[in-house]
Amino acid sequence: MKSRLSLGLALAAFSLSACASPVSGPQIKVEDAWARPASAGFNGAVYFRLVNEGDQADRLLGVQGPLAQAAEVHETMQMGNDIMSMQAASAVEVPAGGEVEFAPGGLHIMLIALEQPLESGDIVSLVLRFETSGDVTVAAPPQPTMNTNENPSTNKAACAKVASRRSEDAEIGAAAGWLMGTTHRS
Amino acid sequence: MRLRHSAFVLLLLSLSACRPYEFKGTTYVDPAAAPDFELARADGGRLRLGDLRGQVVLMFFGFTSCPDVCPTTLAEAKQILESLGDRANQVAFLFITVDPERDTPEVLGDYVSAFHPAIVGLTGDAEELAAVWKAYGIFVQREALGDSAESYTVTHTARVFAVDTEGNLRASYTFGTPYEDILQDVEYLIGQGEASS
Numbered sequence: 001m002k003s004r005l006s007l008g009l010a011l012a013a014f015s016l017s018a019c020a021s022p023v024s025g026p027q028i029k030v031e032d033a034w035a036r037p038a039s040a041g042f043n044g045a046v047y048f049r050l051v052n053e054g055d056q057a058d059r060l061l062g063v064q065g066p067l068a069q070a071a072e073v074h075e076t077m078q079m080g081n082d083i084m085s086m087q088a089a090s091a092v093e094v095p096a097g098g099e100v101e102f103a104p105g106g107l108h109i110m111l112i113a114l115e116q117p118l119e120s121g122d123i124v125s126l127v128l129r130f131e132t133s134g135d136v137t138v139a140a141p142p143q144p145t146m147n148t149n150e151n152p153s154t155n156k157a158a159c160a161k162v163a164s165r166r167s168e169d170a171e172i173g174a175a176a177g178w179l180m181g182t183t184h185r186s
Numbered sequence: 187m188r189l190r191h192s193a194f195v196l197l198l199l200s201l202s203a204c205r206p207y208e209f210k211g212t213t214y215v216d217p218a219a220a221p222d223f224e225l226a227r228a229d230g231g232r233l234r235l236g237d238l239r240g241q242v243v244l245m246f247f248g249f250t251s252c253p254d255v256c257p258t259t260l261a262e263a264k265q266i267l268e269s270l271g272d273r274a275n276q277v278a279f280l281f282i283t284v285d286p287e288r289d290t291p292e293v294l295g296d297y298v299s300a301f302h303p304a305i306v307g308l309t310g311d312a313e314e315l316a317a318v319w320k321a322y323g324i325f326v327q328r329e330a331l332g333d334s335a336e337s338y339t340v341t342h343t344a345r346v347f348a349v350d351t352e353g354n355l356r357a358s359y360t361f362g363t364p365y366e367d368i369l370q371d372v373e374y375l376i377g378q379g380e381a382s383s
Contacts, residue, residue, distance in 0.1 A: 036257050039300050043253040043336070070335035076254045082360050083325050084255045085341035088334045104258040105362055111253070112335045144261055 026058035028094060028133045033140035035124040037117075044068065044111035044118050046126060046140045047102045052094040059131040060092040067118070068111035071126060075107045091131075104146065118142040207374050210367035211348060211357030220347070220355040221321035225282065225314060228295035228307030233280075236353060240383070242375045243278045243349040244368070247324045247342060249285035250297040255344050255361060256281075260301040262346075262365040267302050269369050274304060276351075276376050282308045284326045284342045286315055322347060348372065351379030 033048035044067075052058060065071035073089045084105075092107065094100050102108050109126060111118075118124060124140040220243070224234040235243065244263065248256035260281065267274045281298050283289040286309050289297075294307035309315070319326050324343045331339050344361040348371060356375065359368055 036253075036261070037300075038253075038257070039296060042297060043251055045253040045257065072334055072336075074253070074334075078361075079341065081325075082343050082345045083341060084344040084361060085329065086252075086254065086331070086339045088332050090333065104254055108254050110336070144264070 024055050026052050026056045026094070026096065026130070026132050027054035028052055028058055028128075028130055028136050030128070030136060030138045033138050034146060035111075035118050035140040035142045037119055037142040037144060038111075038114055040114050040117045042114055044114050044124075045104075046109040046111065046124055046138070047104065047146065048138060048140065049102065050092075050094045050100045052096060052098055055096050056132065057093055057095045057098075058133050060094065060128055061090075061131055062129045063109050063126055064129065065109075065111060065124065065126040067115055067124060069113035069115070070111075072110050072112065073107070074110040076105050078105070120144075209357045209371050209374075211346075211359045211363065211371055213357050214355055217350070217354040217356050219353055220349040221318075222353075223314075223318045223321065225308040225310040225318065226291060228291045228298065228309065230291075233306060233308060235349070238278050238349075239353050240351050240379065241276055241278045242351060242372050242379065243280060243347075244372065245280045245282065245322070245347040245349070246345075247282045247284050247319065247322070247326075248344070249283055249340050249342070250289050250293055251285065251336065252340070257301075259344065259346065259361065260298065260305065262363075262368065263305055264302040265365040266369045266372060267304055269365075270372070270376075273373075273376055276379070277304075277372055279305045280308055281305055282318060283315070284319065284324065285328075285340045286310065286312060348375065350375045351382075 029051045031049045031051055033046065035044060035046045038044040050060065060073060063071045063073055073092060074086055075089045077085050077087065079085050089107065092100060100107065120142050122142055124142065126138045126140065128136045128138060130136060220235060222234065222236045224232055227233050244266070246259050246263070248259065250256070263279045267277065267279065270277060279302070283294055289309055291307070291309060294309055298305040298307040325341070327341045328338050329341050331337070346359040346363070346368060347355060348357045348368070350356045357371055
């Protein structure tokens with residue numbers, strides 16, 4: 001990430017020095033998308049990582065998907081002492097050169113009242129609507145857990161990440177509100 | 187030389203035999219009997235916790251409209267039960283609703299069996315359920331979701347409880363505990379039950 005960032009800086013510097021109008025802005029990529037298998041009529045969840053390789057932040061404003069009555073950005077929050085709560089997130093900022101993880105126990109796309117089951121072998125297609133980047137498509141295969149082929153301990157890592165973000169959020173403070181769940185890892 | 191080697195092995199063996207098992211979960215200082223209860227099974231009939239003596243019982247409180255925390259935990263339940271293979275029948279996994287209004291027995295049964303056929307969904311009337319939540323220290327609060335197509339969510343304690351084959355509450359696990367950790371404790375409790383019977 002660091003080298004990517006310095007490359008980004010170098011490129012930005014180069015384009016500035018060449019006196020061309022700089023090509024700038026957010027560049028959103030969606031990585032490692034997956035959906036939890038679920039039966040029709042129930043609620044589903046889709047997870048992924050948003051990576052912004054651009055030099056400007058962007059904000060996820062909403063999501064659309066054809067498979068359910070509604071698709072919404074939600075965030076599970078730990079209220080302390082193992083009490084879990086959930087709220088709708090109205091805008092999620094992806095910082096320039098940063099990432100935001102949507103993972104169990106944290107941010108997720110909630111599919112409300114599935115009109116068809118999510119089963120392995122299918123692909124869940126969603127459109128993420130960003131403030132600057134516009135529509136970004138996600139293709140999420142339903143699978144039982146986040147990392148069927150990876151080190152199982154990653155699951156814990158994801159939760160730890162969520163936890164650390166949580167404390168960051170607390171510092172950022174009540175002023176910004178709870179909905180800016182962002183992770184800076186550059 | 188050889189003698190010394192076997193003495194060393196013996197020493198190691200005796201040390202490992204003496205060391206008490208260290209649970210992966212949060213343990214109870216003086217394991218006491220798990221509060222007993224009787225609730226309605228989603229698949230019909232009643233279930234009394236006390237009737238499950240001889241089995242290791244894992245318990246989780248949740249609701250079927252929950253898209254994130256509850257399915258994550260039930261996916262772990264599936265992994266635990268599948269990893270146990272033919273010993274899975276020595277373990278009961280109970281999913282007790284915190285949302286009886288939406289979780290009718292039919293809905294609850296469809297939901298839990300989609301994860302694993304052995305998972306038992308439990309519900310009851312408001313009074314029965316409130317007593318069980320209280321006995322296990324489960325916080326339950328219905329909350330509006332704001333700008334959402336979903337009418338409400340239920341904020342609740344997300345902890346898995348482990349009861350041994352004698353009916354004692356032995357350990358509990360926070361959300362996000364790797365399933366391998368719970369599995370290891372369950373295997374220990376199964377072994378302990380077999381040794382004492």
